[in-house]
Amino acid sequence: MRPVGSKYLLEETLGRGATGTVWRAQVRPDVQVPGIEPGRPVAIKILREELAADPDVVMRFLRERSVLLRLTHPNIVRVRDLVVEGELLALVMDLVDGPDLFRYLRSNGPFSPIAGALLMAQIADALAASHADGVVHRDLKPANVLLASTEVDGGEQMHPMLTDFGIARLADSPGITRTHEFVGTPAYVAPESADGRPQTAAVDVYGAGIMLYELVTGRPPFQGDSPVAILHAHIAQDPERPRTMPEPLWTVIERCLRKNPDERPSAVSLAGALRVVAAGVGVHASPAAVDAALAVGALLLPEPRPVPQPELLQTWSDPTQVLPTGGYDPAAATRMFEGAEDRTQLMGSQQPAPDPTRMMPPVPAAPAVAQSEAPHPWQTQLRAARDRNQQTEVGYFDAQELGPPQVAPRPYQPYQQQAPQPYQPYPPQDRRPQQQGQQGRRPDQGGYAQRPQADRPPYGQQQPPQGYQAYPPPAAPQPAPVRRPEPAPQHRPEPPAPRPRERAPEPVREREREREREPRRRSRNRMYIPGLGCLKGCLMVLLILAVAGVALWNFTPLPQYWDDVHGWYDSAVTWVRSVTGK
Numbered sequence: 001m002r003p004v005g006s007k008y009l010l011e012e013t014l015g016r017g018a019t020g021t022v023w024r025a026q027v028r029p030d031v032q033v034p035g036i037e038p039g040r041p042v043a044i045k046i047l048r049e050e051l052a053a054d055p056d057v058v059m060r061f062l063r064e065r066s067v068l069l070r071l072t073h074p075n076i077v078r079v080r081d082l083v084v085e086g087e088l089l090a091l092v093m094d095l096v097d098g099p100d101l102f103r104y105l106r107s108n109g110p111f112s113p114i115a116g117a118l119l120m121a122q123i124a125d126a127l128a129a130s131h132a133d134g135v136v137h138r139d140l141k142p143a144n145v146l147l148a149s150t151e152v153d154g155g156e157q158m159h160p161m162l163t164d165f166g167i168a169r170l171a172d173s174p175g176i177t178r179t180h181e182f183v184g185t186p187a188y189v190a191p192e193s194a195d196g197r198p199q200t201a202a203v204d205v206y207g208a209g210i211m212l213y214e215l216v217t218g219r220p221p222f223q224g225d226s227p228v229a230i231l232h233a234h235i236a237q238d239p240e241r242p243r244t245m246p247e248p249l250w251t252v253i254e255r256c257l258r259k260n261p262d263e264r265p266s267a268v269s270l271a272g273a274l275r276v277v278a279a280g281v282g283v284h285a286s287p288a289a290v291d292a293a294l295a296v297g298a299l300l301l302p303e304p305r306p307v308p309q310p311e312l313l314q315t316w317s318d319p320t321q322v323l324p325t326g327g328y329d330p331a332a333a334t335r336m337f338e339g340a341e342d343r344t345q346l347m348g349s350q351q352p353a354p355d356p357t358r359m360m361p362p363v364p365a366a367p368a369v370a371q372s373e374a375p376h377p378w379q380t381q382l383r384a385a386r387d388r389n390q391q392t393e394v395g396y397f398d399a400q401e402l403g404p405p406q407v408a409p410r411p412y413q414p415y416q417q418q419a420p421q422p423y424q425p426y427p428p429q430d431r432r433p434q435q436q437g438q439q440g441r442r443p444d445q446g447g448y449a450q451r452p453q454a455d456r457p458p459y460g461q462q463q464p465p466q467g468y469q470a471y472p473p474p475a476a477p478q479p480a481p482v483r484r485p486e487p488a489p490q491h492r493p494e495p496p497a498p499r500p501r502e503r504a505p506e507p508v509r510e511r512e513r514e515r516e517r518e519p520r521r522r523s524r525n526r527m528y529i530p531g532l533g534c535l536k537g538c539l540m541v542l543l544i545l546a547v548a549g550v551a552l553w554n555f556t557p558l559p560q561y562w563d564d565v566h567g568w569y570d571s572a573v574t575w576v577r578s579v580t581g582k
């Protein structure tokens with residue numbers, strides 16, 4: 001077993017992501033770590049060297065450790081320790097014995113609407129808890145949900161656990177992303193993140209909407225040939241309702257995927273709404289449950305105006321201050337900072353403005369880069385997007401290679417203009433796992449869709465909106481559009497203030513400057529030919545075989561053997577002929 005830091009022994013690699021490698025590990029026998037029972041295996045995420053070497057990341061790591069350590073919820077993978085020793089930056093977590101949701105989806109196919117809604121409700125619970133604690137996840141995706149299996153009533157039930165809290169924030173460091181990089185996963189990135197606008201808790205709700213869509217359909221709603229195209233789609237495209245998606249579930253997804261973060265529900269209301277939907281789309285749902293599900297739009301209330309959290313703001317305005325850590329004494333981590341005044345000074349000189357969203361304050365700008373030199377957020381975001389759609393991206397993306405957007409922004413279409421898609425019952429071959437012990441029943445046993453439309457009260461008489469505009473039913477023609485039309489070429493209607501792009505300097509000089517200060521740039525394949533690697537391998541094997549054949553023929557007695565074999569063959573033929581007389 002390989003020692004790591006002074007307290008842990010690594011056993012085996014569990015997986016590798018963009019931000020680090022996760023190991024199965026255990027505490028050294030001679031060491032006591034509060035919260036970790038001796039001998040209990042743990043998972044350790046060792047952050048990439050590049051991150052660990054960045055003073056800003058280290059500083060964030062130290063400042064956020066108390067928040068991460070106290071983040072406790074049944075659906076959140078518990079962080080037990082943060083290690084900062086020398087060049088090592090690592091998070092010690094509870095080990096979850098089970099696949100991640102990404103892998104599960106790939107091997108088992110999509111979930112039924114009920115199972116998907118119930119699973120996401122638990123993830124929304126975890127988000128609600130973390131948002132209440134001032135932590136935005138920022139990289140919600142199936143790969144960051146681990147599925148532990150728990151025993152319930154003698155059977156196994158999947159228990160989703162959200163992991164990787166804070167990692168996206170750590171990786172989104174000026175030192176790391178200074179040269180126009182982007183942290184996130186293109187398929188799950190909220191429009192405001194792609195656009196370089198402030199990220200609040202609403203980015204997680206957007207990610208939850210994307211995940212929910214993917215859970216029940218098997219694919220995310222926005223796709224494209226490249227990360228750039230996907231980012232464009234997040235900003236400019238409206239999601240389309242799949243024909244088999246139950247109306248209440250679509251209402252929830254559509255609200256989570258609103259382009260305007262203020263129109264998205266809070267995580268708390270999302271969790272509640274999903275449970276109402278799960279209870280009302282089952283085949284044996286009671287009429288009252290069906291009605292409640294149909295009126296779910298009224299439950300999707302946005303985040304109330306957040307109150308600044310004094311403790312967090314205080315900590316953030318004074319980076320040298322350490323929050324109480326709830327019994328845990330991360331002395332090793334703190335020691336690392338002794339004598340590192342420069343870093344502290346650097347952060348201290350950038351006091352972030354209090355963030356009214358109660359979330360962690362925005363990433364401070366790199367002091368070395370003057371505002372006038374800063375690239376437009378689009379350059380920043382798009383350059384960083386790379387070719388893998390599912391992994392968190394911390395990459396370099398050259399704006400010169402972007403060219404025009406690959407997904408042409410669609411003109412806005414009010415919801416009512418879309419062809420109404422009648423609700424279809426779930427396909428009978430639905431084979432998705434149902435969460436045991438929940439209200440959900442197999443969809444193929446009749447139900448939600450079979451309730452006559454006439455039984456339902458008219459929409460106007462359903463639960464009134466509670467301080468938030470209810471989403472109109474897709475089938476009912478409404479004269480007024482739900483959302484404001486947005487002019488297609490500019491993705492946002494407002495900006496009264498000049499956009500950063502307009503303030504950006506002349507692009508050629510900008511690119512030259514960036515090239516000078518971009519030591520980490522790697523060469524990129526300009527063209528990707530599928531199967532080229534395999535073809536090259538085959539040709540190489542053929543070449544080696546040919547060379548080996550020539551060598552054998554010329555430098556061994558093989559020709560002699562060949563002549564002998566020939567001779568034997570001729571003799572045999574002659575003998576056969578003489579025997580048969582032919």
Ligand SMILES: Nc1ncnc2c1ncn2[C@@H]1O[C@H](COP(=O)(O)OP(=O)(O)OP(=O)(O)O)[C@@H](O)[C@H]1O
Nearest residue numbers: 014015016017018019022043095096100143391392
């Ligand atoms: N606490 C844990 N217990 C068990 N396995 C874990 C734990 N955390 C992560 N893993 C496994 O380790 C692998 C890598 O995790 P990691 O978070 O680095 O991957 P990722 O989410 O794909 O990466 P990234 O978010 O950086 O793109 C995953 O396959 C996951 O299943």
